[in-house]
Amino acid sequence: MTTKATSQTSVLRLSNIDKKFGQTHALKNVSLEINHGEVIGLIGENGAGKSTLLKILTGIYQPDSGSIEVNGKSTKFRGPRDSVAAGIGVVHQEQSLFTNLTVAENIASGSKVASRFGIYRWGQINRAAAETLSIIGSSLDPSTKVSNLSFVDRQMVEIARAIRVDSTMGGSPLVILDEPTSVLERSETAILEREIRKLKAHGSVIFVSHRLDEIMRNCDRIMVMRNGELVADRVTSTVTEDELFKLMVGHEARAVSSSHRVVAADEQPVISVENLSRKGKYSNVSLSVHAGRLTAIVGSTGSGREELARALFGAEKFDSGSIAINGTKVTGWRIAKAVKRGVAYVPAERKVEGMVGGFSAAENITLTHPGKAAVGPIVFPLARNKIARTWFNTLDVRPNDIALDLARFSGGNQQKVVMAKWLNSPELSVLVLDHPLRGLDPGAAQTVNEQIKLACSNGAAVILLSDTLEEALEMGDDVIVMRDGEISATFDMTKESPSTLDLLERMV
Numbered sequence: 001m002t003t004k005a006t007s008q009t010s011v012l013r014l015s016n017i018d019k020k021f022g023q024t025h026a027l028k029n030v031s032l033e034i035n036h037g038e039v040i041g042l043i044g045e046n047g048a049g050k051s052t053l054l055k056i057l058t059g060i061y062q063p064d065s066g067s068i069e070v071n072g073k074s075t076k077f078r079g080p081r082d083s084v085a086a087g088i089g090v091v092h093q094e095q096s097l098f099t100n101l102t103v104a105e106n107i108a109s110g111s112k113v114a115s116r117f118g119i120y121r122w123g124q125i126n127r128a129a130a131e132t133l134s135i136i137g138s139s140l141d142p143s144t145k146v147s148n149l150s151f152v153d154r155q156m157v158e159i160a161r162a163i164r165v166d167s168t169m170g171g172s173p174l175v176i177l178d179e180p181t182s183v184l185e186r187s188e189t190a191i192l193e194r195e196i197r198k199l200k201a202h203g204s205v206i207f208v209s210h211r212l213d214e215i216m217r218n219c220d221r222i223m224v225m226r227n228g229e230l231v232a233d234r235v236t237s238t239v240t241e242d243e244l245f246k247l248m249v250g251h252e253a254r255a256v257s258s259s260h261r262v263v264a265a266d267e268q269p270v271i272s273v274e275n276l277s278r279k280g281k282y283s284n285v286s287l288s289v290h291a292g293r294l295t296a297i298v299g300s301t302g303s304g305r306e307e308l309a310r311a312l313f314g315a316e317k318f319d320s321g322s323i324a325i326n327g328t329k330v331t332g333w334r335i336a337k338a339v340k341r342g343v344a345y346v347p348a349e350r351k352v353e354g355m356v357g358g359f360s361a362a363e364n365i366t367l368t369h370p371g372k373a374a375v376g377p378i379v380f381p382l383a384r385n386k387i388a389r390t391w392f393n394t395l396d397v398r399p400n401d402i403a404l405d406l407a408r409f410s411g412g413n414q415q416k417v418v419m420a421k422w423l424n425s426p427e428l429s430v431l432v433l434d435h436p437l438r439g440l441d442p443g444a445a446q447t448v449n450e451q452i453k454l455a456c457s458n459g460a461a462v463i464l465l466s467d468t469l470e471e472a473l474e475m476g477d478d479v480i481v482m483r484d485g486e487i488s489a490t491f492d493m494t495k496e497s498p499s500t501l502d503l504l505e506r507m508v
Helices: 050-057 080-084 102-109 121-133 151-167 185-199 214-217 239-248 304-312 335-340 349-354 361-365 381-395 412-422 442-457 470-476 500-508
Strands: 010-021 024-035 040-043 065-070 073-075 089-090 172-180 204-208 221-226 231-237 271-278 282-289 295-299 320-325 342-346 430-434 463-467 476-481 486-492
Touching: 010 050, 024 050, 024 065, 024 204, 024 231, 040 050, 040 214, 040 239, 050 089, 050 172, 050 204, 065 102, 080 089, 102 185, 102 204, 102 342, 102 442, 121 151, 151 172, 151 185, 172 185, 185 204, 185 486, 204 214, 214 239, 214 349, 221 239, 239 430, 239 442, 271 304, 282 295, 282 463, 282 476, 295 304, 295 470, 304 342, 304 430, 304 463, 335 342, 335 430, 342 412, 349 412, 361 381, 361 412, 361 470, 381 412, 381 442, 430 442, 442 463, 442 470, 470 500, 476 500, 486 500
Parallel strands: 040 204, 040 221, 089 172, 172 204, 295 463, 295 476, 342 430, 430 463
Antiparallel strands: 010 024, 010 065, 065 073, 221 231, 271 282, 271 320, 476 486
């Protein structure tokens, strides 16, 4: 493999980086070079080694062997402080802010402006934070506590903190953006992409994303990882999305069936909602989903769709209106009742709400619907392991170790296990999916989409909060648009073919 460097100034050079975790060979002699003014796309399947590589660059892990050079100097990162001191800033896929501190304090953390002789210079800290936020087009108040911010606003603070590295060190900075757009709206993504172009003037960027269109649009070169190895380094203009997909997963993309099921006039919906309302979130929402049919709900931040999805699962209360399952209105709707009625929910925050860290993957899969793996409090390990292995093979979970703590898996493979936990239900009737493809590589996303379609084929009613409008149009039998807590449009895909522009016009 030939490296396609375009500049003579090396910001980062890795030589033969190797890392093992027990029997798992996470990185295998990875060598790469990044030059000043380059935006490098780093792609690969979940579990390909990207996260391990980034953790080595940020000082969280130390390599077993190999060498690191930053701005021409050989270095060893004994911890995150060493990485920051070398000029490497990072926006993590999983947010790493101090929620009990202010926006300004988070942005200034680790920088020289934060204190002098042990005395914090609050005025300077707030001014510096405001200047950095203005660069990325954010109007957040620097004195606001991070715990009071929305998920999207927290992501903007993460980006600002990484950019802050530029003014706190000498030499050429390297900013790592690890899935920074996964929770951003289109307008916010556009702001970030403008900032990436600005960073090229005085630094370099490693841009990690599973969205190949973003990679193609923003990167000068693209590095592909598979099974712990760097298998390709291509100039963006010389490669296509289809070629990148094949390099990542080792095979061509499979088509996911997009046929839409027609509902009989007298057919009863599996789940129906009438005039559901919650003050300040959504109002008078009515919808129904039939067996074997998928309803995609789209909307911008604040549309109310996330809160509605949680209410359907009993995870949040609603003020008025009703929910009916198979024609019977439910009362005292809570998670326990929803699960008994065959309702499942895959949350956007999988680490917080979707899984139990410290439990093995097998334990997580059989936690809610153990089937033959348990009778009451008595667990049958052999039966549990058999169920888990079946799902591991079906969803291609990596590493293929059902006994491994689920917290040790990559985000995308954790999501597969969370999906398996609900798909394992023999009584599955309603499947509510809140951004199920967030953080998944194209191959994993294809696998999950196939399972969603299979759940529909088996008679489940599916409600999907999609990451993109294209995903909603491709997967949905019905597409509902929400704006300011209300339904602004409904499209039956068996009768009409709306475009992304049609959806956008009703979202804003």
